[in-house]
Amino acid sequence: MSKEQTLVVIGNGMVGQNFLASLVESPAKDDYKIVTFCEEPRAAYDRVHLSAFFTGKSAEDLSLVEPGFFEQHGITLHIGDKAAKIDRHSKTVTSQNGVTIRYDKLVLATGSYPFVPPVPGHDRMNCLVYRTIEDLEAMAAAAKTGKVGVVVGGGLLGLEAAKALKDLGLQTHVVEFAPRLMAVQLDEAGGSMLRRKIEDLGVTVHTGKNTSVITDGEHCVNKMCFVDGEELETDIVLFSAGIRPRDDIARDCGLDVGPRGGIVINNQCLTSDPDIYAIGECALWNGMIYGLVAPGYAMARTVVADLTGNEASFTGADMSTKLKLMGVDVASIGDAHAKTQGALVYTYQNGASEVYKRLVVSQDKKQLLGAVLVGDASGYGTLLQYCLNGIELPENPDALILPPRSDESVGLGPDALPMSAQICSCYDVTKGAVCQAIEAGCTTIGALKSETKASTGCGGCAALLKSVLNSELAKQGFEVNTDICEHFPFTRQDLFNLIRVEEIKTFDVLLERHGKGRGCEICKPAVGSILASYWNDYVLKTEHLGLQDTNDTFLANMQKDGTYSVVPRITGGEISPDMLIALGQVGKKYKLYTKITGGQRVDLFGARVDQLPHIWKELIDAGFESGHAYGKSLRTVKSCVGSTWCRYGVDDSVGLAIELENRYKGLRSPHKIKFAVSGCTRECAEAQGKDVGVIATETGWNLYVCGNGGMKPRHADLFATGLDKATLIKYIDRFLSFYVRTADRLQRTAVWMENMEGGLDYLKSVVIDDKLGLCEQLEQQMQHVIDTYHCEWLTTIEDESKLKRFRHFVNSDQPDDNVVFIEERGQIRPADEEERKHFKMVEVA
Amino acid sequence: MAQWIKACNIDDLQPDSGVCALVAGRQVAIFYMPKESTVYALSNYDPFGKANVLSRGLIGDIKGQPVVASPLYKQHFNLQTGVCLEDESVKIPAYAIRIENGSVQVSIPE
Ligand code: SRM
Ligand SMILES: Cc1cc2nc3c(=O)[nH]c(=O)nc-3n(C[C@H](O)[C@H](O)[C@H](O)COP(=O)(O)OP(=O)(O)OC[C@H]3O[C@@H](n4cnc5c(N)ncnc54)[C@H](O)[C@@H]3O)c2cc1C
Ligand code: SF4
Ligand code: FES
Numbered sequence: 038m039s040k041e042q043t044l045v046v047i048g049n050g051m052v053g054q055n056f057l058a059s060l061v062e063s064p065a066k067d068d069y070k071i072v073t074f075c076e077e078p079r080a081a082y083d084r085v086h087l088s089a090f091f092t093g094k095s096a097e098d099l100s101l102v103e104p105g106f107f108e109q110h111g112i113t114l115h116i117g118d119k120a121a122k123i124d125r126h127s128k129t130v131t132s133q134n135g136v137t138i139r140y141d142k143l144v145l146a147t148g149s150y151p152f153v154p155p156v157p158g159h160d161r162m163n164c165l166v167y168r169t170i171e172d173l174e175a176m177a178a179a180a181k182t183g184k185v186g187v188v189v190g191g192g193l194l195g196l197e198a199a200k201a202l203k204d205l206g207l208q209t210h211v212v213e214f215a216p217r218l219m220a221v222q223l224d225e226a227g228g229s230m231l232r233r234k235i236e237d238l239g240v241t242v243h244t245g246k247n248t249s250v251i252t253d254g255e256h257c258v259n260k261m262c263f264v265d266g267e268e269l270e271t272d273i274v275l276f277s278a279g280i281r282p283r284d285d286i287a288r289d290c291g292l293d294v295g296p297r298g299g300i301v302i303n304n305q306c307l308t309s310d311p312d313i314y315a316i317g318e319c320a321l322w323n324g325m326i327y328g329l330v331a332p333g334y335a336m337a338r339t340v341v342a343d344l345t346g347n348e349a350s351f352t353g354a355d356m357s358t359k360l361k362l363m364g365v366d367v368a369s370i371g372d373a374h375a376k377t378q379g380a381l382v383y384t385y386q387n388g389a390s391e392v393y394k395r396l397v398v399s400q401d402k403k404q405l406l407g408a409v410l411v412g413d414a415s416g417y418g419t420l421l422q423y424c425l426n427g428i429e430l431p432e433n434p435d436a437l438i439l440p441p442r443s444d445e446s447v448g449l450g451p452d453a454l455p456m457s458a459q460i461c462s463c464y465d466v467t468k469g470a471v472c473q474a475i476e477a478g479c480t481t482i483g484a485l486k487s488e489t490k491a492s493t494g495c496g497g498c499a500a501l502l503k504s505v506l507n508s509e510l511a512k513q514g515f516e517v518n519t520d521i522c523e524h525f526p527f528t529r530q531d532l533f534n535l536i537r538v539e540e541i542k543t544f545d546v547l548l549e550r551h552g553k554g555r556g557c558e559i560c561k562p563a564v565g566s567i568l569a570s571y572w573n574d575y576v577l578k579t580e581h582l583g584l585q586d587t588n589d590t591f592l593a594n595m596q597k598d599g600t601y602s603v604v605p606r607i608t609g610g611e612i613s614p615d616m617l618i619a620l621g622q623v624g625k626k627y628k629l630y631t632k633i634t635g636g637q638r639v640d641l642f643g644a645r646v647d648q649l650p651h652i653w654k655e656l657i658d659a660g661f662e663s664g665h666a667y668g669k670s671l672r673t674v675k676s677c678v679g680s681t682w683c684r685y686g687v688d689d690s691v692g693l694a695i696e697l698e699n700r701y702k703g704l705r706s707p708h709k710i711k712f713a714v715s716g717c718t719r720e721c722a723e724a725q726g727k728d729v730g731v732i733a734t735e736t737g738w739n740l741y742v743c744g745n746g747g748m749k750p751r752h753a754d755l756f757a758t759g760l761d762k763a764t765l766i767k768y769i770d771r772f773l774s775f776y777v778r779t780a781d782r783l784q785r786t787a788v789w790m791e792n793m794e795g796g797l798d799y800l801k802s803v804v805i806d807d808k809l810g811l812c813e814q815l816e817q818q819m820q821h822v823i824d825t826y827h828c829e830w831l832t833t834i835e836d837e838s839k840l841k842r843f844r845h846f847v848n849s850d851q852p853d854d855n856v857v858f859i860e861e862r863g864q865i866r867p868a869d870e871e872e873r874k875h876f877k878m879v880e881v882a
Numbered sequence: 883m884a885q886w887i888k889a890c891n892i893d894d895l896q897p898d899s900g901v902c903a904l905v906a907g908r909q910v911a912i913f914y915m916p917k918e919s920t921v922y923a924l925s926n927y928d929p930f931g932k933a934n935v936l937s938r939g940l941i942g943d944i945k946g947q948p949v950v951a952s953p954l955y956k957q958h959f960n961l962q963t964g965v966c967l968e969d970e971s972v973k974i975p976a977y978a979i980r981i982e983n984g985s986v987q988v989s990i991p992e
Contacts, residue, residue, distance in 0.1 A: 523944070523945065524942075545917075554942070554943050554946070555915070555941075555942045555943040555948070556942040556943075557940070557942035557943065557944060557949070557951070558939075558940040558942060558951035558956065560942075561940055561942060562940070579897060582896065582897075582898070582899055583896070583897065583898030583899040583940070583941070584940075586940070587938060587939070587940070587953035587954075590899070590938060591938070595935065595938070595953055595954065597931065597933065597954070598933050599931075599933035599934055599935040599938075841894075842896060842901070845902060845934075846902055846903055846904045846909075847889075847890045847894040847895075847901045847902065847903050847912075848889060848890045848894070848903045848904060848905075849903075849904040851904060853909070853934050855927075855933060855934050870932060
């Protein structure tokens, strides 16, 4: 059959798109010409991660459509065009823009819309919902002028929306009709634990509140009046009071819909018309609407199978969920409310650490029926597997929620799971499929993801996927090779320990004792860096020179044409006019291209290797020192104006930035380290994008760690609050020393921490609670580096024998004739290849 | 016939590292491994980075072959043959080199 039939899909949301993606992978694609109507102005995007829009993800980043998808598969996409009418007699769909398409098969994937309670005033200004990118844009616009935001609805989505309002800088309230938060998923005690935690974060929660009217506010745009007589002024009202299936178009053409909405479907996802299917949030199966993606994807797979002529049926889906709501872990599994006949309940509540856990088990205590976790959801994966696979519970089921009293582990190892266990519910990937992919050679998480799609949806199964991978690799006798390179059978961390314990001071000794061959450009700089971190010798000492990476060998950054750039330190970005003039004079004298860097200092480009010592001599005479822009070491401590000048400043950010930069300058580390200090929460120094960030507050300094910009930007995590300066510095000393000791080569703090078992909490326990008993050593390690600091450029220009190397030719004073500059915007730049041919003769400087 | 031309003296060399010498108008990168008493000479021009920088690369070995890693984009070149390990179709000039009484001599083909 060659595309004689037409398949129309109404709705290009998450499920509609997932359907198309599975369809084009199936044989059925050859049978149909495919047409889809997409009401929104853009094709499908990831609604699940919609909130990421506020943390910098663009609409494009959120897109679920691979570039060229529609073209490549010959799918006609009517974008921004809503299907308005279905005529089941003539089998046609007509759109708002007047397109009429005849269909043989029709799939409805129209999703749902946010329910807005019909209280008077619900359509006033700034009364919004949270479903589409346009909704978020409206929110961001309203937040610009508003101060207060209220979310109506304390369910899952409502709390997520509350976080968004909070992040937009609004005073945030949540108003819930039910007596507790997340009433669908949580029981009474779990709900109140969640409430406490969320209130700790500065969101005010009102439960058992019924809104009677929304009117003009006095201080804010709106005022909400409640049935109990109380009032709440707010600029923004965000409704998140549940969803309703978009079934109008089905209703109008006479398809069966449920009494409370939803297009009725059977196990094949067929509606009451045998040529029309419905999938996703618009569909009503067995009296249920599923407001999650995974069941929608399962419906999509069922329809593809049905169209292909395979037998398949949708038989319901698991509604278990695990989320981080405003930083609080919350999970709910199966029958959380213990509605099953004879169910027994175990609860564990720890008021001190604000953890609540509840297990619902069968009468014979053999099966897990459900669970609720608040504050610590680390057991989610294990519990879910018990529940879904009917694995028999241990003798004392409460061991599963009690904190471990001994070293014995009660977790379910991946080995205990049957091959049919579902690892990823978004993409229905079983353990069997994962194991098969591993056998076929996918030995990394990345490879597994692209082969099986597991963990590419909501990401909730990442930890489980990793443990299956590791256990399978171990079983196959695979040793995951973590050797740094062919010359040393060790990790960087091992090498650090060898150097420390055996007091090794040179590469040659290390190689002789523990390695083989001559070394290479991987192990040499790594060892050079460890030696420098620990002993802090001059890096250009003869025995260390050959270890240094390109830039360190000449203490400058090599540019594309082999010339260098010069970046003197400008601590905290503070510089006097005289120092600026001195910089300008050097730039002018040596005709260097001059630019302000992104790190609050000045870069001078185009210096020939033989010019470097002369330039540095002049800079040092003017009072500058090395900026280590070339090293894997502390770069800059960025600052904002701070309390000295700024009308909002709470503390002296410039002073602290300078002090920190002077303290840690010269510290060699696994990768570069960047700091910033802001004088108040407006955060003009962007401290939350740095490896170490400090923000002044009324109660002291807040310390953030493990952020970065670059290729994969990461927001830093709040590490400790309200610190005095001495404690702040102590924590940073320990943090940095621990990083220097244990990170991999070229691993920034963010990746280091993310790969650390236990993550941020573990790091806190090491640095703050001294869990490893290492803190004193770590502080000493740092103190040694601080005490032995020396400006490498000063040492270099004072040593005649070192200066000999700063020549292009050992046997001639001629410069490199391949270095040619062109003038552009009044300064020099390297000539490109064509230009070089023409201008080769031109002399410069 | 190729001739031995003096490039520099042995103490102009950098142990376990490289220098560049101008020999008969060519830029020659000279690498010195004192523990093995070996010297190597390659062209200083990096054909990938298109700059005269190879003498400033890190040296070592990969699977037993002595190599220099370009300081710009890290391709490896065999110090004996000049063949690029990442792309064997690329080969840079490698020169014969010897040390005679402390004088480092390179042979440049005509
Ligand atoms: C000069 C400068 C650009 C500018 O003109 O503004 C710059 C220039 C280079 N950056 Fe950068 N980065 C500069 C600020 C930044 C910033 C902004 C900042 O520090 O606030 C970032 C993002 C923030 C961050 O790192 O978290 C940045 C992220 C990178 C990265 C990506 C790091 C990552 O973790 O993903 C690299 C690549 C790397 O290090 O592996 C990089 C690497 C480089 C290198 C070293 C690339 C190279 O090997 O040639 C460039 C050296 C040029 C030179 O010769 O000086 N540069 N680079 C900035 C120097 C700041 C300073 O005063 O020291
Ligand atoms: C902020 C937020 C967070 C969420 N978090 C999670 C989560 O963590 N986990 C989870 O499982 N789920 C989550 N969800 C729910 C999840 O997004 C939905 O289950 C999923 O999007 C449903 O997919 P769908 O295709 O059925 O509906 P939608 O994605 O809504 O797609 C329906 C599309 O059809 C279009 N449409 C409707 N009628 C027509 C018509 N007549 N003609 C043309 N087009 C039409 C709509 O404009 C829409 O684009 C979240 C939802 C939101 C809003
Ligand atoms: S962004 Fe890229 S090109 Fe620009 S300075 Fe940084 S490394 Fe160089
Ligand atoms: S469960 Fe959502 S990505 Fe695997």
